Amino acid sequence: MESPAVTFTLAYVVFSVCFVFTPNEFHSAGITVQNLLSGWLGSEDVAFTQYHVRRTTATLLVHSLLPMGYYIGMCFAAPEKQLYYFYAVSDGWRIFALFAVILPTAAGFLALYWSRKRWTNHPLARALAHHALPHSDWRIVVFSINNEFRRIDKFATGVPGARVIVTDTWVMKVTTYKVYVAQQQDIHLTVTESTQHELSPDSNAPVQFITIRVASINPNVRPFDIRLNSTEYGELKEKLHAPIRNAANVVIHQTLGDMFLDTFRTLVEANNVYEPQSNLELEPCIGCMQTNANVKLVKYCNEPNEGECQQCYCRPMWCLTCMGKWFASRQDQQHPETWLSSKVPCPTCRAKFCIVDVCHIR
Ligand SMILES: [Zn+2]
Ligand SMILES: [Zn+2]
Ligand SMILES: [Zn+2]
Structure with a gap:
């Protein structure tokens, strides 16, 4: 009873x-x-x-x-x-x-x-006042944050009690009682921990969460931790201007695309470097318009008339990241083991190339 x-x-x-x-x-x-x-x-x-x-x-x-x-x-x-x-x-x-x-x-x-x-x-x-220049008003900082939060290109993730928001200038964490704010140019980010959850309600694959410590060189800004799903890690890295240190050597399970992009970059680093003619003006990459074109396709994998690859005569138009994304987009999603050895057409002239043919421009 x-x-x-x-x-x-x-x-x-x-x-x-x-x-x-x-x-x-x-x-x-x-x-x-x-x-x-x-x-x-x-x-x-x-x-x-x-x-x-x-x-x-x-x-x-x-x-x-x-x-x-x-x-x-x-x-x-x-x-x-x-x-x-x-x-x-x-x-x-x-x-x-x-x-x-x-x-x-x-x-x-x-x-x-x-x-x-x-x-x-x-x-x-008070926290925002620490980011204002001396003798200026904290409301200028308010204006900057409000403005950047309104943009659609911000990175936002997390559960309602611990949201993570990254804009061009700011890294923020919104909790129930408090909002943590740090300025991107002042911070060091370190992966400190990862936890694996076997099943999430939304999917049947194991889910990995990584904890990243945000420490600022501004003495008035206390360090704080942000937590996100490992599949969002690539997107976060793109939004940050500073690299993320992985002090604890946490193995981060990224999406297949992100993992491929990392491998693609590492492999291209080891390739031949393209020495351009004296005054080659590099224009913004036509894929992202964010960075200048920085790769050129030169057939190095075989003798000129041998093999499947062909020489591409296009002027440099793409950045390494976009070229990597293009390469990944042309692959069989069911068979990632074939990706690195495959040949794909140049996005502009359709001449076939392989990873060995992707050259950084000096
Ligand atoms: Zn690009
Ligand atoms: Zn081409
Ligand atoms: Zn090739």
């Missing part, structure tokens, strides 16, 4: 844990602080920083009310305890009631303090 008080307690504990740590089911049902207060919080896309200043404050306030909710609920679930007569209740309950009142009061004062002077005291505002 379970009493209503026990049932209520169990239900409330489960609800509170789910409300604070928000598993996916709660997210789909919309039972999150973000959803309940979406009107006041505004839009993350329009004003990322202002949104998270409000969201962290609101989250703190709402979570601080949970003990009081329990006390009020118990007044109804266990009427025999007469919890509504504060002076008549047992010492244990009296302490809990005091705690349930003090917690939101303290959170309220903290929120009030944060909101003074247009939120200048909020931890996120």
